[in-house]
Amino acid sequence: MLEKLRGMAVFASVVRHGSFSGAAKELGITTSAVSQQIRSLEEDLGVALLHRSTRKLSLSEAGESLYHAALQMVKAAEQGRDSVSQLKDxxxxxxxxxxxxxxxxxxxxxxxxxxxxxxxxxxxxxxxxxxxxxxxxxxxxxxxxxxxxxxxxxxxKVGQVLLASPEYLQRFDAISVPKDLSSHAFIAHGERSSEHLEFQKGSDKFSIRVNSRLITNSQSIALSLAASGYGIVKASELNAKAYIESGTLVPVLADHALPTLTxxxxxxxxxxxxxxxxxxxxxxxxxxxx
The missing domain is CATH 3.40.190.10 (Periplasmic binding protein-like II)
Structure with a gap:
C-alpha cells in the first residue's frame, strides 16, 4: 500500500511539473526512479496514465481521473504534517x-x-x-x-499610470485630454482587446474606450512593447517603476488619475x-x- 501511495505522489508531481525531470528535482530522486514509479503504477492499475511524446506529457482519461485523487492525497499528507508542526507550536x-x-x-x-x-x-x-x-x-x-x-x-494601495516611450510620443499627436487617446495605439494587458479607461481630475470624471491590436497576459511583456514604441500601456506604478526611473517610459496624462489598485x-x-x-x-x- 505504501508503495502505491508513493507512486501516486510521484505521479502528481510529474503532472504538476509536466516532466519527469521536474518531478525528480522536486522529490530529490533520479529521473529513472520517477519513471520506474510511474511504470509500476500503470502496471498495477492496468492502464496508461500518461501519453508521452518528444515535446510533452499529456494525461490519458484514466490519468486525469487519478490525478485529482492523487492531488487530494498529497494535500491531505501535507495538512497532516502541518498539523504536527502546529501542535509543536x-x-x-x-x-x-x-x-x-x-x-x-x-x-x-x-x-x-x-x-x-x-x-x-x-x-x-x-x-x-x-x-x-x-x-x-x-x-x-x-x-x-x-x-x-x-x-x-x-x-x-498602488497607483496606476499610462505610459509611452518618448519616441512614440514624438511621432504621434499630442495628448492633453483623455479623448485624445482615441487616435492612439494601445497595448492591452489581459484577454480583451478593448477597455474602458476611467480618469479623475479634481471633481471631474472621464471615461474613454480604447482598442488594442497588441494583447498579452504578461505585464512585463506589455511594458517591453511600450518601451519599444508600439503604443501606450496602462500599468501599476510598482511594475513600471524601473522603466519610469530610467526614462524609457514616461507618464501620459499625468494630471489625470486612474483608479488605484490594492x-x-x-x-x-x-x-x-x-x-x-x-x-x-x-x-x-x-x-x-x-
Whole structure:
C-alpha cells in the first residue's frame, strides 16, 4: 500500500511539473526512479496514465481521473504534517507564496527578512506564475496580487499610470485630454482587446474606450512593447517603476488619475491556514501598517 501511495505522489508531481525531470528535482530522486514509479503504477492499475511524446506529457482519461485523487492525497499528507508542526507550536516546513517578481523584491522579501532569519527551519518558496496560477493545484499558502476590487486581506494601495516611450510620443499627436487617446495605439494587458479607461481630475470624471491590436497576459511583456514604441500601456506604478526611473517610459496624462489598485493577500481558506501562513500574514499586515 505504501508503495502505491508513493507512486501516486510521484505521479502528481510529474503532472504538476509536466516532466519527469521536474518531478525528480522536486522529490530529490533520479529521473529513472520517477519513471520506474510511474511504470509500476500503470502496471498495477492496468492502464496508461500518461501519453508521452518528444515535446510533452499529456494525461490519458484514466490519468486525469487519478490525478485529482492523487492531488487530494498529497494535500491531505501535507495538512497532516502541518498539523504536527502546529501542535509543536513551531514555524517550520515550506511556505509557498505566489506573487510577481516586482512585488517579491519590493515588498515581500524586505517584510519577511527578519522573520526568516529567526526561523531557520522555515523555507520560503516564492512562485512567479502570473495569470496561469492555480492556488489549489499549485499548493499555494498565500498569493500577493494587485486587484481593483480586493477579495482578500488588503495590505497597501498602488497607483496606476499610462505610459509611452518618448519616441512614440514624438511621432504621434499630442495628448492633453483623455479623448485624445482615441487616435492612439494601445497595448492591452489581459484577454480583451478593448477597455474602458476611467480618469479623475479634481471633481471631474472621464471615461474613454480604447482598442488594442497588441494583447498579452504578461505585464512585463506589455511594458517591453511600450518601451519599444508600439503604443501606450496602462500599468501599476510598482511594475513600471524601473522603466519610469530610467526614462524609457514616461507618464501620459499625468494630471489625470486612474483608479488605484490594492495589494491583497489571498488564501484558499483563511480560517484553515497553517500556523506559518497565519504568522506570515500577520507580519505582512504589520509591515504595511507602518
Amino acid at each position: 513551531e514555524i517550520a516546513g515550506s511556505l509557498r507564496i505566489a506573487t510577481s517578481p516586482e512585488i517579491a523584491s519590493t515588498y515581500l522579501i524586505p517584510a519577511l527578512s527578519e522573520w526568516l532569519s529567526e526561523h531557520e527551519n522555515l523555507s520560503l518558496n516564492i512562485i512567479s506564475r502570473g495569470d496561469a496560477l492555480d492556488i489549489i493545484e499549485d499548493r499555494i499558502d498565500l498569493a500577493l496580487v494587485l486587484e481593483t476590487n480586493p477579495q482578500g486581506v488588503s495590505l497597501t 495589494l491583497t493577500a489571498v488564501a484558499v481558506a483563511k480560517d484553515q491556514l497553517p500556523t506559518k501562513a497565519k504568522k506570515c500574514l500577520e507580519i505582512l499586515t504589520a509591515y504595511f501598517g507602518k
